[in-house]
Amino acid sequence: MNNKRIQRGGLAMAGTRRFVKVFLASPGDLTEERRAAKAIVDDFNGQLADALGYQVELVGWEDTLPGVGRPQAIINRDLDGCDLFVGMLWKRWGTPPGTEPYTSGFEEEFKRSMTRNAKEGRPAISLLLKDLDAASLADPGDHLKKVIAFKEQVFSEKKLLAGTFADVRDFESKFRKCVQGYVIALSNQERTSESEKDQAPLAETQTMSSTEPGPTTPLSVEGARFLRNFLATAEKATDEQPLAADDVARVRLLSVIVAVHGNDQQSLGAHDGNLLFKARTKFEFGRRELSGLLDDGLANFKQENVPLWHWVAALDGFKNNILPVCTVVDTTSQRVGALKAMRLISEPIVEKEHFGRKEIVSMWFAENSENAIRVAALEYLSDCGQPSDLSFINEEFARNDTQTVGAAADAIIRITLRDDTCCSQVR
Template identity: 40%
Template sequence: MAENVRKVVKVFLASPGDLGRERSLAKEAVDEINETIGRTFGYHVDLIGWEDTVSAYGRPQALINKEVEQCEYFIGLMWKRWGTPPDSEGRFTSGFEEEFELALSRRSSEGKPEISMFFKEIPSDKLDDPGTGLQRVLEFRKQMITEKRVLFEDFKTEDDYQKKLRRALFRYLSNLRATNETSPDDSSVAPSAGQTSSKDAPTEGMLSTSALSFLERIAAVAKKKKHIEPFDLARFRLIGQVLHQQGNDEDVMGVHDANLIFRYGDIGQLGPDEVTALADCGLRNISSQTAPLWQWVAHRADIVDFLSLGTFLGSEAVRRGSFRAMTLIKAPLYLDNRGDHRQRRRPIQCGIRSRHPELHQTP
C-alpha cells in the first residue's frame, strides 16, 4: 500500500441509549487504533453511529440504515435497555433490532459486514424482576447462543470492554490486511488466530525454498565475480541469522539491512524464521522506531501468541520490545501451560525457531 495512503474502513456502532460511556470509549479505542496499528497497516477506521447521522427529511431510522448498508464491520453493544420502536408501523421493536437484522441480512447475501456483539454484565438484583426491556435483552442474548450465527463477548468493567474492543478491531484489520495481500487467484481463507500464516513461503529443512533458491543465485553471482546488490547482501545476512546456532557469535539483523528488505523485498518470499528475525529487529528498536516492525508482526496469523512468546524468548532487547508492542495494541499476556510436549511445540508453530534454534529439536 502506497506510503501515506490509507484505506477507510467503515465501522458501525449500534446500541440503545444506555451505553453512552461505552460509545465514547469506543471512539477513544478507534483513535488509538488509527494512530498505531491503523497507520502501519494502511487503514483508517471511521466509526459511525446514530449520533453521527446528519439530520434530513425522511424516516430517521432509514437515514441510520444507510450507514449500516455501507459499513464493513458492525459492532453491537447491549446492557439493560432494548430501545424503542423506530416507528409506529414497522415490524421491529427497536432501532437496534432493525440495524442488527439489516447487518445480518447483508452478511447472508453479500458476505459482509463482519459482526461482533458485546454484552455488559447486568447487576444481579435486576435479574429478579427484569421488566419488559431487560427481558428482551436477555432473550436476544439467549438467541445468540442458540442460533450461533454471531460470536459475542461479555464485559464487566470499562477497561475490560476497551481491551476486548481493541482486540476485535485489531483482529479484523489484521485479517483484512492478510486477505487484501492474497493474490487474486488465491481463494484461500485468511487464517484464524493461533494458526501459522498460509502466506509463509514453503520450507525445506531449516530454510524456505525461496531462501535456498536465493542462496543458489547468490553463489552463481559470486562465482562470476559480479556485483552483488545491497538488498541481496541484506537478505544474505538475514539468512545467516536464521541459521545461527549456539556456539557461534551472536548475529542480529541491522537497522539498515532491515529497512532495505522492507523497502525492496517481497514478504511472500520470506520464510517464517526470516520474518521472525526481521520482527525481532523491529522489537529491539521499537523505542527509536528506526526499523520496520508491524509489517512483519502483521504477517503472523498468531500475532498475540508471537508477541507473548517474545516476552520470554530471545534477547533482553527483544523481550522489552515485545512487552512494549503488546502494551501499544493492548494485547493480553498469557502463556501456554498445557503440558511439556505442547509447550515445546508451540514456539516452533509460532515461527520463532530463529530466536532459539534448539527448540527445533523434536521432543
C-alpha cells in the same frame, strides 16, 4: 470500503490507504462504552493506521446528549456502507424506530446487517453483551426480557462471534481486539495479494483457469493448488496407506488462513509447525501461509522447540521490522513470543515514519496491556532499552503492580548503568 491514494511510509503497501467503516449499534444505556469505543478508534488511527494501511471510521456514533439521535433512515445509510457491525446490549432493548416489524432501532440495525451479510458476505458481525447483575435478572422489565431472549438465541445458535464484558475496561480490551483483528486480517490479505501479483509469472496469469482463486480470495494460488492435489490423494488413502502427516499439517495451516471474523479459532500447534518446517522443501508456501507459520512460531516460542527464524527470514522480517510490529498487533501469546524472540537476538526497533520506537514502546504499556506483555517488554528493555524508554518504565514502576514492579526496577537500573557507562567512555 473507500480507497484513497496518499504518500506515506510505514509497513503498509506504499501509496494506498483504505478506510474501514465500523458501525456501532446500541441502545442508550451504554453511553460510556460508546465514548470508549470512539477513543479506541482514535487511538488506533493515530498509532496503527499508517503501519497497517487502514484507517477506521466509526459510524453510528453521535456526540449529542444521550437520547438525542438521528432519524433511523439516516442511520441506515451509514449502516448499509459499513464493513464491520459491532452490536452492544446491556439492560435496554431500545425504542421502536417506527418501521414494522422491528421493536427497536437496534433490532432493525442488527437484522438489516444480517440480511446484507447473507447476500453480500459483509459486514462482519460481532456482538459485545454486558453482564447482568442478579437483581436485574430477578425482576426484569419489558426491555430486559427482550435483551435476555436475544442473548439466549444468539448463544444457542452459535452463528455469530458474541462475547460478554463486565465493565468499561473489559469492553475496551475486547472492542480493541475486535477492531484490530478485523483490520489486521484485511491488511494481511492485501499484502499477500499484492505480493502474489508481483511474483506470479505472466504466463501463469494469462493461462489461469476460471476456477483459480483471484488475488483477493483467502487462499493463495499455491494453497488452492495443494488442496486440489490433496483431495485427489485423499480419495485414494486407506488405513494401510494413510495421508502423510505433513500434508495433514498443511491442511490445518490453510484452515487457519481462511478463517473469517467469527470463525477464527486457530488450531495450528507446535507439532504441526515442526512438521511443516521439516517438509519446507516439499511445499511452496504462499506469503499468507508463511505469516501463519510465523504466528505459530511466536505463539509457541516458550516451548523452545518450534521453528521461527526460518519463517522470519522467509518474510524478509529482519529488514522490515516484523518482530516489533508483532509485539503490538497479534494475540497476547504471539506478542509475548515476539518480545522474547527480540530479546534473544537483541533485535532493534527500526524507526519508521509515524511508527517508531516511541509508538511501539507506548503500546507495550498501554492501559489495556496484559501483565504478561508488560513483563516481557520490561525484560527486553532491560537488555536493549534506551534512556528514551525510561519515562514509560517509570510509569510502570509507579503502578506498583506486584507482577511487574520488580522487572521495572531492574530495567531502570540496567538502562541507567548502561547510559552512565557510555557517558564515562565519551568523557
